[in-house]
Amino acid sequence: MTALTLAAAQSLSIAGDLPANIERHLAFMRAAAEHGVELLVFAELSLTGYEPSLAAGLAIAPDDPVLLPLREMARELRLTAVVGMPIRLAPEAGVLIGALVLAADGSVAVYTKQHLHPGEELAFVPGQGGAVLEWGRDRIALAVCADFAHASHPRLAAEAGATVYAAGVLISEGGYATDSALLQGYAAEHGLVVLMANHGGPSGGYVCAGRSAIWTADGGLLAAAPGAGDALVIARREDGQWAGQVVAV
DSSP states (O other): OOOEEEEEEEOOOOTTOHHHHHHHHHHHHHHHHHTTOSEEEEOTTTTTOSOHHHHHHHOBOTTOGGGHHHHHHHHHHTOEEEEEEEEOSSTTSOOEEEEEEEOTTSOEEEEEOOSOOTTGGGTOOOOOBOOOEEETTEEEEEEEGGGGGSTHHHHHHHHTTOSEEEEEOOOBTTTHHHHHHHHHHHHHHHTOEEEEEOOSSOBTTBOBOOOOEEEOTTSOEEEEOSSSSSEEEEEEEETTEEEEEEEEO
């Protein structure tokens, strides 16, 4: 089995401050590359913070030049980053909660949140998901937060041949026990490595729990951030064996 290194980027987002958040994402990408990370997944709406009231004014097209520093860094580091951003696929279209795959080859792929959380329909429209990422012998399925609350979502990912289920989320202190148990259960039920990247600090009025985590395909906890704050949660597979690591950023 080929080597693979994945990481959840648990960062703090400044509400609506895209330039500052891009700089923080660049720092995370550099730190991840130092640890050999190949795929780095950020939280839901990581580039703007989870700010539905600001989303319409911040939404961009996936190929917007504002993302060039991130795309160039991904290419330079040979690292693929999945970043959270409100997007529009056409000028007059509704706003989607996007997870943009900024690939190591310079390309951009789009995943859009399929299942909105109650209340999000006031600011967003449901998305269509996105293709599973082909990654050597692995297949990586993406999710954004409430997507995983629907058991059909990880099940369909597994049926599509996914070996990894990677979710960018916003999970509060109050919801963490339930949501982390769901993700851990999916790992065991479907034989998936499950990665969960949460916000590292408050966003959108929520007290986010942090505690980003990665579970192995038998449901065992491989690594988790101890709480809130900036951190990389890394999973590394060598010779078929997984090892976890948490690094402060």
